[in-house]
Amino acid sequence: MRLADMTDIAxxxxxxxxxxxxxxxxxxxxxxxxDLPRGTVKKVVTGLTQAGFLTAQRGRSGGLLxxxxxxxxxxxxVTRAVEPDFGLVECMRKGNTCAITAPCKLKSPLRAAQQAxxxxxxxxxxxxxxxxxxxxxxxx
Amino acid sequence: MRLADMTDIAxxxxxxxxxxxxxxxxxxxxxxxxDLPRGTVKKVVTGLTQAGFLTAQRGRSGGLLxxxxxxxxxxxxVTRAVEPDFGLVECMRKGNTCAITAPCKLKSPLRAAQQAxxxxxxxxxxxxxxxxxxxxxxxx
Numbered sequence: 492m493r494l495a496d497m498t499d500i501a502x503x504x505x506x507x508x509x510x511x512x513x514x515x516x517x518x519x520x521x522x523x524x525x526d527l528p529r530g531t532v533k534k535v536v537t538g539l540t541q542a543g544f545l546t547a548q549r550g551r552s553g554g555l556l557x558x559x560x561x562x563x564x565x566x567x568x569v570t571r572a573v574e575p576d577f578g579l580v581e582c583m584r585k586g587n588t589c590a591i592t593a594p595c596k597l598k599s600p601l602r603a604a605q606q607a608x609x610x611x612x613x614x615x616x617x618x619x620x621x622x623x624x625x626x627x628x629x630x631x
Numbered sequence: 632m633r634l635a636d637m638t639d640i641a642x643x644x645x646x647x648x649x650x651x652x653x654x655x656x657x658x659x660x661x662x663x664x665x666d667l668p669r670g671t672v673k674k675v676v677t678g679l680t681q682a683g684f685l686t687a688q689r690g691r692s693g694g695l696l697x698x699x700x701x702x703x704x705x706x707x708x709v710t711r712a713v714e715p716d717f718g719l720v721e722c723m724r725k726g727n728t729c730a731i732t733a734p735c736k737l738k739s740p741l742r743a744a745q746q747a748x749x750x751x752x753x754x755x756x757x758x759x760x761x762x763x764x765x766x767x768x769x770x771x
Contacts, residue, residue, distance in 0.1 A: 492717050492745065494632050499720040502737055503729065525730055566740055577632050580639040589643065590665055590768050596760040597642055600706055604751040605632065611744040620736040628730050 494574060500527060500535045501573040502566075502620075505544060509561040510622045511630070515554025523629040535573070542572040561621055567613035579605060634714060640667060640675045641713040642706075642760075645684060649701040650762045651770070655694025663769040675713070682712040701761055707753035719745060 503525055508516045521532050536555065539545040546558045557564065578584030579601050582592045589595070624630060643665055648656045661672050676695065679685040686698040697704065718724030719741050722732045729735070764770060 492632075492634050492638075492714055492719060492748075494719050494741075496721070498632075502720070503731070506731070506735070506737070526728065574632055579632060579634050580642070581636070588666065591643070591646070591762060591766055594762050594766040595646070596762070597646065600752055600755040600760065601634075604748040607747040607751040608632075608744040611747040612740055615740040620740065622731060622734050622736070626731055626734045 494570070495576050496531075497535055497538070498570060498574045500525070500531060501539055501544075501569060504532070504535060504539060505557070505564065505569065505617055506620060506622060507627060508545065508555060508557050509564070509617050510627070511624050512557070515548060515552070515556055517554045520630065524627045538573050542569075544569060544572070557617075560618075562616045562618035564617040565613055566615040566617070566620070567609045567611075569617075570609060570612055577605060634710070635716050636671075637675055637678070638710060638714045640665070640671060641679055641684075641709060644672070644675060644679060645697070645704065645709065645757055646760060646762060647767060648685065648695060648697050649704070649757050650767070651764050652697070655688060655692070655696055657694045660770065664767045678713050682709075684709060684712070697757075700758075702756045702758035704757040705753055706755040706757070706760070707749045707751075709757075710749060710752055717745060 504521055507521060507524060518529070518532055518536065521527065522529055536545065540547050543558055544564055545555045547553065547555055576584070580597070581587050582589045582595060582598060583601070644661055647661060647664060658669070658672055658676065661667065662669055676685065680687050683698055684704055685695045687693065687695055720737070721727050722729045722735060722738060
């Protein structure tokens with residue numbers, strides 16, 4: 492049972508942005524702190540910006556900041572917005588070839604379990620999981 | 632958000648075994664119905680037998696049958712027993728290199744969400760998701 496790496500990285504970026512509210516967050520800082528590939532970081536930042544969790548300030552002195560207060564950024568909402576794959580089992584995904592897809596009754600319990608998973612995350616906001624700036628290595 | 636393929640296949644095998652209670656289920660039948668590789672089916676059957684969900688009767692006329700009544704086989708228990716990977720994000724897995732692992736507060740909400748997922752499946756048994764024999768293609 493895994494979340495996609497994109498969702499994992501999205502949480503890391505939001506935690507870093509929310510834990511260092513006095514500075515604009517730069518892509519290079521995210522890369523240095525988490526030792527992640529530039530392409531991956533850019534892709535996740537684009538997703539978080541398009542979903543309205545981050546705001547980008549352009550220019551040489553630009554960077555990223557949270558688009559809302561940390562206690563208004565809900566962890567369930569973040570997961571729904573950035574997780575690219577809610578296909579728990581094959582029949583919930585493209586390319587499904589399972590022979591009993593049409594009559595199968597497993598999808599209903601699995602969807603209920605997935606809703607319970609997200610509803611639990613709905614009870615938390617980014618404010619609940621912020622850290623202190625000194626917790627991040629390589630932070631200038 | 633995905634379950635491992637092994638868990639997906641374990642559910643398919645239990646559904647087939649429980650939906651055809653009047654016959655011993657053979658490995659070849661599972662392979663024919665679901666068009667799955669023999670090695671994968673054998674591995675999952677071994678796991679389900681060791682976990683006490685299936686009983687194997689050996690010999691030429693042998694095969695598999697449910698070890699308990701369908702309404703005593705809980706979907707949450709099956710998932711806990713067969714899912715090989717509950718590492719939702721990197722820090723819950725081996726080989727983790729995330730730089731904020733020690734102080735990070737994300738693990739707690741994610742573990743709570745995972746518990747809610749499994750607790751929801753605990754409300755269902757195999758009896759809730761059985762089918763009719765005619766729903767399985769290639770079934771002799």
